[in-house]
Amino acid sequence: MSEKADIALIGLAVMGQNLILNMDDHGFVVCAYNRTTEKVDQFLAKEAKGTKVVGAHSLQEMVSMLKKPRRVMMLVKAGQAVDDFIAKLVPLLEKGDIVIDGGNSEYHDTQRRTKELRDKGLLFVGCGVSGGEEGARYGPSLMPGGNKDAWPHLKPILQAVSAKVDGEPCCDWVGEDGAGHFVKMVHNGIEYGDMQLICEAYHLMRTALSLSHDRMSQVFEDWNKGELDSFLIEITKDILKFKDADGKPLVEKIRDSAGQKGTGKWTAIAALDYGVPVTLIGESVFARCLSSLKEERVHASTVLKGPASSVYDGDKDQFLEHIRQALYASKIVSYAQGFMLLREAAKEFGWKLNYGGIALMWRGGCIIRSAFLGNIKSAFERNPGLSNLLLDDFFRAAVHRCQESWRTVVATAARLGIPTPCFSTALAFYDGYRSHSLPANLIQAQRDYFGAHTYELVSSPGRFQHTNWTGRGGNVSASTYQA
Numbered sequence: 066m067s068e069k070a071d072i073a074l075i076g077l078a079v080m081g082q083n084l085i086l087n088m089d090d091h092g093f094v095v096c097a098y099n100r101t102t103e104k105v106d107q108f109l110a111k112e113a114k115g116t117k118v119v120g121a122h123s124l125q126e127m128v129s130m131l132k133k134p135r136r137v138m139m140l141v142k143a144g145q146a147v148d149d150f151i152a153k154l155v156p157l158l159e160k161g162d163i164v165i166d167g168g169n170s171e172y173h174d175t176q177r178r179t180k181e182l183r184d185k186g187l188l189f190v191g192c193g194v195s196g197g198e199e200g201a202r203y204g205p206s207l208m209p210g211g212n213k214d215a216w217p218h219l220k221p222i223l224q225a226v227s228a229k230v231d232g233e234p235c236c237d238w239v240g241e242d243g244a245g246h247f248v249k250m251v252h253n254g255i256e257y258g259d260m261q262l263i264c265e266a267y268h269l270m271r272t273a274l275s276l277s278h279d280r281m282s283q284v285f286e287d288w289n290k291g292e293l294d295s296f297l298i299e300i301t302k303d304i305l306k307f308k309d310a311d312g313k314p315l316v317e318k319i320r321d322s323a324g325q326k327g328t329g330k331w332t333a334i335a336a337l338d339y340g341v342p343v344t345l346i347g348e349s350v351f352a353r354c355l356s357s358l359k360e361e362r363v364h365a366s367t368v369l370k371g372p373a374s375s376v377y378d379g380d381k382d383q384f385l386e387h388i389r390q391a392l393y394a395s396k397i398v399s400y401a402q403g404f405m406l407l408r409e410a411a412k413e414f415g416w417k418l419n420y421g422g423i424a425l426m427w428r429g430g431c432i433i434r435s436a437f438l439g440n441i442k443s444a445f446e447r448n449p450g451l452s453n454l455l456l457d458d459f460f461r462a463a464v465h466r467c468q469e470s471w472r473t474v475v476a477t478a479a480r481l482g483i484p485t486p487c488f489s490t491a492l493a494f495y496d497g498y499r500s501h502s503l504p505a506n507l508i509q510a511q512r513d514y515f516g517a518h519t520y521e522l523v524s525s526p527g528r529f530q531h532t533n534w535t536g537r538g539g540n541v542s543a544s545t546y547q548a
């Protein structure tokens with residue numbers, strides 16, 4: 066081979082193969098490699114036939130075929146497989162070479178790997194990739210973070226192959242060490258929230274309003290023309306009108322027990338770790354957990370009673386508009402919470418995150434792509450130091466406009482016995498966040514009563530004191546025990 070390859074890609078499953086073909090479309094020479102090397106030959110003979118893609122049958126051969134500094138991207142199963150490949154690559158690479166992990170790795174692993182490789186003179190990048198098979202082939206959302214010295218060498222390739230919105234690439238440098246994978250994780254958490262919100266709207270339409278599937282599909286089609294315009298609303302429209310061979314809606318034949326691979330859970334865990342109330346994503350993970358208790362639910366449905374009727378007896382069209390507004394307001398809260406988590410992680414790890422840039426990276430190519438992310442990008446452009454999306458003029462006005470409908474939907478769903486965990490938690494968050502005073506004074510008093518945990522007085526914040534509430538306790542406060 067005369068021409069050296071621009072980049073190597075390890076991992077010839079659905080993501081790797083499609084990203085290679087995407088890179089080839091953009092004029093880059095890619096060297097393909099896979100643990101099971103027969104897949105290299107199969108790929109070259111079939112999918113990559115007639116392209117400039119080359120293959121390697123060993124890591125040594127792959128490394129010898131690359132331009133320097135070498136760029137090696139992995140798209141393999143997250144976890145041990147990534148560490149195993151890194152261990153094999155390190156002795157073959159030279160100072161300044163770049164290793165990119167495009168899998169769904171946990172951000173702590175990326176932090177560790179960035180440091181370990183930096184110590185060896187290699188540049189490690191953890192790059193979140195979103196958009197599934199089609200995104201990888203025609204333009205994914207890419208969220209690279211890690212060792213910034215790698216970025217000038219990666220930017221031309223990654224921005225060329227990423228999705229574009231109004232000509233702007235949905236890919237930019239995110240930040241140090243695990244920042245790219247952290248942002249990808251929050252993206253996935255938000256995806257869980259968006260999906261659950263849509264499911265709650267569907268549940269209300271199906272149960273409270275008894276709409277047909279074609280009518281529901283039409284409603285989602287209409288919603289997709291306005292402020293809810295998004296990929297997930299669009300596919301929901303298609304799913305609802307899809308008929309099985311017998312002419313019945315396929316969606317109703319699917320067992321109502323949701324699976325999950327863990328990235329929503331990771332977001333909820335990070336939220337708990339950093340003390341950020343990301344309640345909507347948390348509820349969306351728990352809603353999947355509750356759905357998976359199918360057999361218990363079936364039994365409980367015969368034993369536990371709810372309201373006599375789950376049917377809404379008012380104006381259906383008006384209630385549909387209430388649902389649309391409840392969905393929009395809840396979605397604003399979800400993204401506000403997601404960005405709160407990003408801000409806290411940035412503080413924790415010293416990352417300088419560009420929030421408007423992150424909104425742009427999610428604006429196209431990925432599962433949560435929507436017109437709404439353009440509004441978020443504009444909000445951070447207007448005010449890069451914005452502390453909370455809810456405080457931006459555009460989103461504040463939107464929530465004010467929607468809140469009457471939102472309250473009607475949550476109250477009506479509670480009255481009809483239809484669960485709306487994410488609509489409800491979003492509203493509870495909104496009311497908590499806008500409250501000058503919350504009942505946490507009583508929590509502090511209770512903690513001090515039973516555990517001498519001390520409290521601050523409103524009049525002297527920062528000064529902790531203990532009260533002997535019963536006259537039987539002492540005046541010594543707890544110092545290490547926390548409840």
Ligand code: NBP
Nearest residue numbers: 076077078079080081100101140141142143146168169197
């Ligand atoms: P998979 O996640 O199914 O991984 C398949 C690849 O991992 C194959 O190349 C396989 O090699 C390799 N592999 C496995 Br499995 N175990 C290995 C091990 N112990 N050592 C070395 N290699 C190993 O592929 P994918 O769905 O294309 O996803 C690739 C990455 O991208 C994953 O991290 C995934 O989470 C992430 N991702 C996927 C999507 C999506 O929609 N699928 C979207 C976004 C991100 P083999 O051929 O020899 O078994």
